[in-house]
Structure formats: C-alpha cells, structure tokens
Amino acid sequence: MTIKTYVIGMLVSTVVSFVAWILVLQNVNPNSAGLMGFLLFYFTLFFALTCFFSLAGFYFRRKIFENKIEFRQVEVAFRQGMFLAVTFVGLLILQGERILDIYSAFLFVLFIVVAEFYFLVKK
Numbered sequence: 001m002t003i004k005t006y007v008i009g010m011l012v013s014t015v016v017s018f019v020a021w022i023l024v025l026q027n028v029n030p031n032s033a034g035l036m037g038f039l040l041f042y043f044t045l046f047f048a049l050t051c052f053f054s055l056a057g058f059y060f061r062r063k064i065f066e067n068k069i070e071f072r073q074v075e076v077a078f079r080q081g082m083f084l085a086v087t088f089v090g091l092l093i094l095q096g097e098r099i100l101d102i103y104s105a106f107l108f109v110l111f112i113v114v115a116e117f118y119f120l121v122k123k
Contacts, residue, residue: 083116
C-alpha cells in the first residue's frame with residue numbers, strides 16, 4: 001500500500017465515520033435506545049476520532065520529520081491517533097456514568113501514556 005492510498009483511504013474512512021456518528025446523533029434516542037444506542041454512539045465516535053487523529057498526526061509528523069521513513073510515521077501516527085481516541089471516548093464514557101473526577105481522569109490518561117511509552121521503548 002502506498003502512502004497516497006493510505007491517506008485517501010483514511011480520508012474516506014474519516015468522512016464515513018463522521019457521517020455515521022452524525023446519523024447516530026440525529027436518529028438515536030438515548031432514552032429509548034438502550035445499550036445498542038450507546039454502543040453505536042461510542043463506536044462511531046471512536047472510529048471517527050481515530051481516523052481524524054491518525055491523519056492529523058501523520059500530516060504533522062510528515063511536516064516535522066521530513067527525512068524519516070513515511071511508513072514508520074504512518075504506524076506511529078495511527079497508534080497515537082488510536083490512543084487519543086481511546087482517551088477521549090474513555091473519558092466521555094466515565095463522564096456518562098458519572099464516575100469521572102480528577103483522580104480517575106488522571107489515572108486513565110496516565111495508563112494511556114504508559115501504554116504509549118511501552119510501544120516507544122519496545123521498538
């Protein structure tokens with residue numbers, strides 16, 4: 001897969017994911033949808049944010065590290081995009097369950113940061 005194919009695929013995925021998320025926002029009543037409505041909301045938001053953050057991360061990595069191998073930048077950008085999406089959606093789920101406070105947010109973000117450091121050191 002070339003970089004151009006990856007970027008086009010991620011752009012299409014981003015648009016489709018955000019359209020799906022907006023459709024869920026408009027058509028799913030959270031009071032009557034039950035668990036399936038919430039799962040649709042969180043999964044579509046997660047996929048949309050993962051695609052968006054991956055593309056944004058790749059763009060910034062490409063501008064900052066012009067001399068590095070682009071395929072390595074794609075891998076790191078996708079992983080970090082996924083971690084950012086997990087962070088946002090995870091904090092949103094905690095807030096939705098009314099268990100988000102400063103300590104749980106700090107521990108959640110710390111867990112994500114430690115996971116990222118693990119992948120950085122692992123290579």
